[in-house]
Amino acid sequence: MIITLIDIALLTFMGATAIAILRLRSLFAVVMLSGIYSLLAASMFVALDAVDVAFTEAAVGAGISTVLMITVLSLTGERERAPGHSPILPMIVVTLTGAALIYATFDMPAFGDANAPVNLHVAPRYLNDSMAEVGLPNVVTSVLASYRGYDTLGEVTVIFTAAVAVMMLLGGRKGDDAGFKNEPEENSVADGDDPADDPADDPADDPSGKNGKGTA
Amino acid sequence: MRHHRVLRVVSKLLIPFIMLFALYVQFHGDFGPGGGFQAGVIMASAFILYGLIFGLENARKVAPPSVVTKLVAAGVLIYAGTGYAGLLKGANFLDYNVLGATPVGGQHLGILIIEFGVGTTVAAAMVTIFFLFAGRER
């Protein structure tokens, strides 16, 4: 019972923090609240027995990603402008999607059900045999590194790729990136030339294409 | 942050313990919560803390970007290399049973090595990303 109460309290805190993040305009406060949100999520994962996940979420969500976001705020400014368009359409879309998803949860197995399909397929094998096959007490490490080694190799490659991509985007000095920075101006020149060049090729298609671009 | 004496002293005291904790998490991940992903992030946070308190220039001296960027790739290569070691010994890719004298011993060795590879890549990637963001001029 006490576990259920902790569960409900943490989830309610998470909901409240998420709504505060949505409503606040000061991005500094938003980033700080998202760190708190991650810490609450980590506590929630401990309550759900996922200690490894909680460990990672606390280190990553409350630590590294908060530092990264604050560093970016120092580069971009920390006030959000009021949204220019009405929130009615997004609200309708979100409400409909949420209602459909909640309707779908009634088909889900009950919370904590040991006989749910997800707990019957490979998990018993991992829990019963991994001590004999791999010999590590921490089943999460056995599955991560041994049974699902391919999967983890892929994830590590994704991290490597993301680091390379960030290097490509931010590696050079500000200003010496001719191709990237001058692109809008080059585009405008190209756009100006287009009507003169293209009618010979495709007189019917081009104006509509350009109009579509202008209005979008 | 150069003039905050309390922050400088406290972080100097904390950083060795953060690194020690990262190594503990790295090599104790087989028996308790932890592993390469968590250890990498904690190790990176030690360098990031150093960079925040003592300035980016000093952090770049401690962890030269040329070395760190190579470590990002080295971790993936350690991981994949362990897979190929199993292949060369006549088993499947990433099958650690053949790496040691007994299957369970081989599993222990293989998991230790690939977790080290994971930790290296994650730590180096996070430090690289932090250096790039913090080094960007306004």
Added chain:
Amino acid sequence: MLQVILDHYNYWVAVVLMMIGLYTVVARGNLIKKIVGLNIFQTSVFLLYITMGKVTGGTAPILDERFTVYSNPLPHVLILTAIVVGVATTALGLALVVRIRESYGTIEEDELDLLDGET
């Protein structure tokens, strides 16, 4: 009735958090706010997975003679790696935001639309 609520409360909160994240992404114009919204969305998915792996009366999946019931370790593995990959992709998104700010001087979506329309 109470049993139905207790059985599904975690799923409902996950859905509500997911929708708050989606709304932040769709309705807010600031690019950093959108990335924070994506993170909320992402964490709600993590919560959904971990919730499905929980077994009543179970403990964390670290084997010991004193326990017999453990929670399902498989969702833990999937989400553990997803969190670290998530921060790497967040960093990539933030890098794009920094470059957009340097090229256009703003990170508000409607101002970016105007600038794109002019050129």
